[in-house]
Amino acid sequence: MNAGGTGNTAVFPPVVENGTARGRLVLVCEHASNHIPARWGDLGLTAEQRMAHIAWDPGALGVARGLARLLDAVLVHAPVSRLVYDLNRAPHMAGAMPARSEVHDIPGNAALTPDQRATRTAAVYTPFHHGLHSLLMDRLARGLAPVMVTIHSFTPVYFGTPRAVEFGVIHDADETLPRTILSEARARTPLRAEWNEPYSALDDVTHTLRLQATPYGLPNAMLEIRNDLIATPAAEQAMAGTLAPVLSAAIAALPAGVTA
Amino acid sequence: MNAGGTGNTAVFPPVVENGTARGRLVLVCEHASNHIPARWGDLGLTAEQRMAHIAWDPGALGVARGLARLLDAVLVHAPVSRLVYDLNRAPHMAGAMPARSEVHDIPGNAALTPDQRATRTAAVYTPFHHGLHSLLMDRLARGLAPVMVTIHSFTPVYFGTPRAVEFGVIHDADETLPRTILSEARARTPLRAEWNEPYSALDDVTHTLRLQATPYGLPNAMLEIRNDLIATPAAEQAMAGTLAPVLSAAIAALPAGVTA
Numbered sequence: 001m002n003a004g005g006t007g008n009t010a011v012f013p014p015v016v017e018n019g020t021a022r023g024r025l026v027l028v029c030e031h032a033s034n035h036i037p038a039r040w041g042d043l044g045l046t047a048e049q050r051m052a053h054i055a056w057d058p059g060a061l062g063v064a065r066g067l068a069r070l071l072d073a074v075l076v077h078a079p080v081s082r083l084v085y086d087l088n089r090a091p092h093m094a095g096a097m098p099a100r101s102e103v104h105d106i107p108g109n110a111a112l113t114p115d116q117r118a119t120r121t122a123a124v125y126t127p128f129h130h131g132l133h134s135l136l137m138d139r140l141a142r143g144l145a146p147v148m149v150t151i152h153s154f155t156p157v158y159f160g161t162p163r164a165v166e167f168g169v170i171h172d173a174d175e176t177l178p179r180t181i182l183s184e185a186r187a188r189t190p191l192r193a194e195w196n197e198p199y200s201a202l203d204d205v206t207h208t209l210r211l212q213a214t215p216y217g218l219p220n221a222m223l224e225i226r227n228d229l230i231a232t233p234a235a236e237q238a239m240a241g242t243l244a245p246v247l248s249a250a251i252a253a254l255p256a257g258v259t260a
Numbered sequence: 261m262n263a264g265g266t267g268n269t270a271v272f273p274p275v276v277e278n279g280t281a282r283g284r285l286v287l288v289c290e291h292a293s294n295h296i297p298a299r300w301g302d303l304g305l306t307a308e309q310r311m312a313h314i315a316w317d318p319g320a321l322g323v324a325r326g327l328a329r330l331l332d333a334v335l336v337h338a339p340v341s342r343l344v345y346d347l348n349r350a351p352h353m354a355g356a357m358p359a360r361s362e363v364h365d366i367p368g369n370a371a372l373t374p375d376q377r378a379t380r381t382a383a384v385y386t387p388f389h390h391g392l393h394s395l396l397m398d399r400l401a402r403g404l405a406p407v408m409v410t411i412h413s414f415t416p417v418y419f420g421t422p423r424a425v426e427f428g429v430i431h432d433a434d435e436t437l438p439r440t441i442l443s444e445a446r447a448r449t450p451l452r453a454e455w456n457e458p459y460s461a462l463d464d465v466t467h468t469l470r471l472q473a474t475p476y477g478l479p480n481a482m483l484e485i486r487n488d489l490i491a492t493p494a495a496e497q498a499m500a501g502t503l504a505p506v507l508s509a510a511i512a513a514l515p516a517g518v519t520a
Contacts, residue, residue: 091401121401141351
């Protein structure tokens with residue numbers, strides 16, 4: 001195990017799919033992958049732990065890909081597990097390189113030095129956010145008025161307690177788009193949809209929104225889907241089909257441009 | 261003239277001075293330079309216009325360099341004129357590539373296409389902000405708890421009206437550091453120091469603070485110095501000597517870390 005090792009200087013920019021899409025929507029999947037690059041070994045985890053929700057958001061990428069196709073949206077997703085670096089956390093937060101996640105210790109993150117934290121930040125966090133930022137700035141400069149929506153999934157049982165919510169809509173500073181998504185989801189789908197569930201901005205889970213959308217006044221929202229509802233490729237595509245009209249209606253209800 | 265031309269793919273990252281400084285302070289000078297790279301010709305301006313305050317903040321870089329030396333601070337400054345791209349404005353704002361500044365038309369910015377706006381954004385805005393962001397994230401990951409202060413200058417006469425204010429302190433979302441800088445400036449210096457003068461965040465002048473500091477909870481402030489007070493190298497150094505104890509006291513009064 002070589003957690004945080006500095007012998008390798010590879011960086012991990014985001015994967016961009018459908019980059020020439022002409023719609024306003026930019027979908028972001030920060031927890032798309034459970035891949036741990038070789039330089040970080042297995043972080044001291046079992047194969048089962050590395051497949052679990054602590055390592056990624058199972059199903060989120062499949063749903064996001066379906067939505068990108070149905071809505072002519074760009075998709076930006078992460079190539080590295082959240083256990084190496086959680087892209088939805090700032091570098092000084094404990095959760096960025098967590099020593100513990102739910103009921104699991106992460107041995108490879110237990111005693112990171114400042115150099116190791118800086119190395120992971122420079123290898124994973126900064127390239128991802130610069131890639132996403134460059135894409136958003138290009139579209140903003142061209143007058144395409146981007147709308148950013150992040151796609152996440154959550155575990156149906158957390159610390160032993162079942163969660164009833166199926167679809168959560170979480171906001172940062174601007175509630176406009178999330179409010180409309182919630183009302184459209186309740187009107188158009190059978191999902192049990194809730195506001196700021198299973199988390200809210202107060203839990204520090206809106207970092208990507210706060211960093212990439214809020215400073216520019218871009219409409220934005222964070223969506224959370226319970227992962228037992230998207231546990232197969234067919235279920236992922238069905239969920240994309242359920243949510244596409246919700247997002248389409250919510251985006252159509254926005255003002256046409258970005259307020260300068 | 262080849263304003264916004266795409267024949268050249270050079271990019272313009274920031275200049276970093278004193279990058280190994282161990283103090284918390286990161287000084288930023290977005291309007292340090294009046295340089296217009298050859299690919300953008302002269303933007304249709306006279307030599308006199310290209311020396312005027314519309315092209316840069318005269319004196320700001322000299323003051324910032326003096327402060328960096330006196331306070332063991334990093335200094336990050338721009339290599340390109342604000343008339344090519346104003347780094348303190350988002351790409352969709354008219355002021356990012358202004359067609360008019362105060363009483364001057366900027367012919368080279370009069371009819372930019374979406375491609376030209378995107379090219380300038382990718383060449384000047386994105387590399388500057390990514391360079392600054394990488395530096396801040398490295399220090400944040402290492403636990404150095406950065407404090408960001410931007411250094412600007414303003415013209416003593418604007419649209420024909422003299423300005424009495426000599427030193428302006430401008431805040432974004434967090435007023436803590438700016439409030440202390442203002443009170444220390446009034447207590448320790450003879451400067452006529454004012455709150456949110458000659459501009460405020462409502463004039464969209466706090467973009468760099470909003471993008472780089474606010475999402476991370478980094479203490480931050482924007483400082484404006486009347487440029488007739490820093491019109492020679494000796495005056496720049498004297499102003500740095502006047503302001504260094506102000507900033508030092510204000511930073512010492514901050515909590516030790518960054519709130520996660």
